[in-house]
Amino acid sequence: MRFDVWTGMFFSNLVMFFIILVWVAGIMEGLMWRAYDANGFLQYSFVESVVAVHPFLIIRLLGGVFFLSGAILMAFNMFMTIRGPRPAANMLPNAAIVAGE
Numbered sequence: 001m002r003f004d005v006w007t008g009m010f011f012s013n014l015v016m017f018f019i020i021l022v023w024v025a026g027i028m029e030g031l032m033w034r035a036y037d038a039n040g041f042l043q044y045s046f047v048e049s050v051v052a053v054h055p056f057l058i059i060r061l062l063g064g065v066f067f068l069s070g071a072i073l074m075a076f077n078m079f080m081t082i083r084g085p086r087p088a089a090n091m092l093p094n095a096a097i098v099a100g101e
Helices: 003-033 046-052 054-083 094-100
Strands: none
Touching (some): 003 046, 046 054
16 A cells, blocks of 8 residues: 555554543533532632543644644645756656667
8 A cells, every 4th residue: 555545544543542531521621610518619620620521632632743744744745846847957768769679
């Protein structure tokens, strides 16, 4: 298989992994915001909820870096495709190849 197929498959699986982790972080943070103590006050402060989801935010940052690198790779690939192949300096004309046979 080609390199781009394998990288596409790898990054597709990573995207699913990151989606699940961000979903879990959101559920956890939402449950922390809804937790009340016996006096009716919030059980966790905003800072405590951010500290709890910090590992998930780091993983989300890593997913964004992967996404950005894929976009840059796509832009480079499009640029190289639009530019087209560059002719080689030492290529023989087709007539010379046919005459040599």
